[in-house]
Amino acid sequence: MDLGFNWLLIQLNSLNSPQCLAQSLQVPYFAWQPLWVVLIAIFYSKYDTRRTHSVRTAALHDGFSARLRTLLLQEDLEVCSDWVEAKLPPLPGAAGTSVTNLSCVTRVTIPGNVSLCCTWLPGQGAPEDTRYFLFYRYETHTEECPAYTKDKWNRNIECRFSRTQIKPGEIDKLIVIHINGSSQGAAIKPFQQLFNQNAIEKVNIPRNISISLQQNDLLAMWEKPISPFHEECFEYEFYLINLKSGNKQILRIPSNSFRVRVDVGSRFSIRVRANHNLLCRARGLWSDWTETIYVALPPDLPTCPTQQTCKIHSDGKNKVGLP
Numbered sequence: 001m002d003l004g005f006n007w008l009l010i011q012l013n014s015l016n017s018p019q020c021l022a023q024s025l026q027v028p029y030f031a032w033q034p035l036w037v038v039l040i041a042i043f044y045s046k047y048d049t050r051r052t053h054s055v056r057t058a059a060l061h062d063g064f065s066a067r068l069r070t071l072l073l074q075e076d077l078e079v080c081s082d083w084v085e086a087k088l089p090p091l092p093g094a095a096g097t098s099v100t101n102l103s104c105v106t107r108v109t110i111p112g113n114v115s116l117c118c119t120w121l122p123g124q125g126a127p128e129d130t131r132y133f134l135f136y137r138y139e140t141h142t143e144e145c146p147a148y149t150k151d152k153w154n155r156n157i158e159c160r161f162s163r164t165q166i167k168p169g170e171i172d173k174l175i176v177i178h179i180n181g182s183s184q185g186a187a188i189k190p191f192q193q194l195f196n197q198n199a200i201e202k203v204n205i206p207r208n209i210s211i212s213l214q215q216n217d218l219l220a221m222w223e224k225p226i227s228p229f230h231e232e233c234f235e236y237e238f239y240l241i242n243l244k245s246g247n248k249q250i251l252r253i254p255s256n257s258f259r260v261r262v263d264v265g266s267r268f269s270i271r272v273r274a275n276h277n278l279l280c281r282a283r284g285l286w287s288d289w290t291e292t293i294y295v296a297l298p299p300d301l302p303t304c305p306t307q308q309t310c311k312i313h314s315d316g317k318n319k320v321g322l323p
Helices: none
Strands: 036-041 064-074 077-080 084-088 100-110 113-121 131-138 141-144 148-150 156-161 174-182 191-196 207-214 217-223 234-242 248-253 257-261 267-276 293-296 319-321
Touching: 100 174, 100 191, 113 131, 113 174, 131 156, 207 267, 207 293, 217 267, 234 257, 248 257
Parallel strands: 293 319
Antiparallel strands: 036 064, 064 077, 064 084, 100 113, 113 156, 131 141, 131 174, 148 156, 174 191, 207 217, 217 257, 234 248, 234 267, 267 293
16 A cells, blocks of 8 residues: 555555465565554554564454554654554454354463364344354464354354364464355455464363372372473372361362372362463363262271382272272
8 A cells, every 4th residue: 555655665465265364464664763563453553663574463344453662762852753654454344244252262282282272143134044164373374163062054054173283282373264155145255353373262171180198188189281381380189178167169270189188087189280370371161071080098098018008999980989
């Protein structure tokens, strides 16, 4: 877009296709002086840069606008230009036909692979024959959904990718979701949303819980979830219920083991779930709870010798007790 300045060029490229989900704002500046560039976009992001171009990822279905000016900073001199502006119009389509309530979740299924599941509701103005199509973009990779779930009108309302190009060990990378559609009764307006990959990852459950007894202390240990991150990158919640007294506790645990004093003659239920801690990355979604383990400590329970750990056996039905 030529704004009439021979020293400043703002260029906004738009392709109305899922292969162009995020656009680039490029600002070549042909001058030797140092400069600051201030960009204000439709999502109210404002920043300075000394670079001669700027690239940001943004959802474009409602349009996009950018304002820019230069600041010349030299010794005690500070001179700023007028603002220049460029806009992209909203993507075409009838009002009320875009999807609503878009929600996405990722999981690490095996080391090195990430699955993606997204659900949404049809727009209130979308005809019954509307067909929605979902695309995700991660870095430079774009892919259409291979498997949909449909509602009673045969409209796509859920998408599942069993494998994606999303890298499980990355931090704060963006996943761009684009959903367009078709109908004989109306032009379906596309919808785009950005997700931080850390924020939508549902952590896998802890594995291999073992229960043992040391004197009157109940010891619980488990392995970290399937994940490329190390043990120190996880925290846990330990859900303990005394089935005799009805007392319930949910305790935040920074490691993969826990010790609690218990009453002989009581029965307990135990569940554990996991999440990332802030040492390694932003927290995502808590894992599901593990299956409930029931621990029965009869009144005539033999005392476990001091400084010795007694393993509690399992009956194969998630019920455990001393042999």
